[in-house]
Amino acid sequence: MTESHLHPPLAVTLGDPAGIGPEITVRALTTLGAPPAVVLGHGAALERALALVAPGWRIQPVTGPETPAPENALRLIDTAPEQPAPAYGAVAAAAGQAAYDAIRAAIDLARAGRVAGIVTAPIHKEALSAAGVKFPGHTEMLATYGGAGKVAMMLANDEIRTVLVTIHVALRDAIEQADFPAQMDAIRLAHAGAKALGIAAPRVAVAGLNPHAGEGGLFGREEIEIISPAIEAARAEGIDASGPWPGDTVFMMARKGRFDVVVAQYHDQGLIPVKYMGLESGVNITLGLPFVRTSPDHGTAFDIAGQGVAEPDSMVTALRYAVQLAAARRVTEEA
Structure with missing residues (x-):
């Protein structure tokens, strides 16, 4: 991945903490050349993912993306403080709520210009519904809270x-x-x-x-x-x-x-x-927003969550597209 000088950083939401979102986020962000990012989501789930796939890394709790990132540490804005990590592969209202809270917090940061864009790990629609969230997916939330008139979903490889x-x-x-x-x-x-x-x-x-x-x-x-x-x-x-x-x-x-x-x-x-x-090469881009948003083109994969086998390729691609789009947007704004 290139453009590691990106500033401000990207906001990366963990998605449903019972799925593979934390794993693929950790794998992607601990890769050499990954762009600067601040993670938003379930802290205990991120800790569990680090132990599973990147034991040499640690969490740096932060309240905003401006805090510098220490070496071998992922900056985290915890949207479920003091909550235990949910069971892998199970629909849970608490997991849906944590995922939703992370998305809302990321949107607020993006609208304030404090992050260069948002990359979202997969959410589970049943968990969102169990939490009382009325939106069927990311796109509808982004359309409502993102300050856009019309949005559309682009899938690309x-x-x-x-x-x-x-x-x-x-x-x-x-x-x-x-x-x-x-x-x-x-x-x-x-x-x-x-x-x-x-x-x-x-x-x-x-x-x-x-x-x-x-x-x-x-x-x-x-x-x-x-x-x-x-x-x-x-x-x-x-x-x-x-x-x-x-x-x-x-x-x-x-x-x-x-x-x-x-x-x-x-x-x-x-x-x-x-x-x-191939899911590994696809990325979802939300068009029409006043900020960049991308995501992997796959779901929560509850059946393999926690096994340490989830491939991060689509998340890496989503990060790459976010960097490209954020750089293009910056050039346009400065022109």
């Missing part, structure tokens, strides 16, 4: 990128929510997100909602009545958007270099192609 029109909703609801304004928001954010990743003139492909992109209205009229007009409106704004393309071939075309980013209509349409290519 070294070969393809996708932005979602709708996110964590039932498929029945996704069809209703994929309206003209939602199409425009996703296309604009896809264009801006690709530019933030260094693509000067992004080529945005928009996937259809129905099989064969509706086949001229035979399999549905959303492409004719909603998606195509949004593409034309985006083109009128100077965005190189095209489609609607059939969802079963558009990612193949993007992988071959025809497009830089694909706008997918619903969660699984966009995430299956990225995840099929």
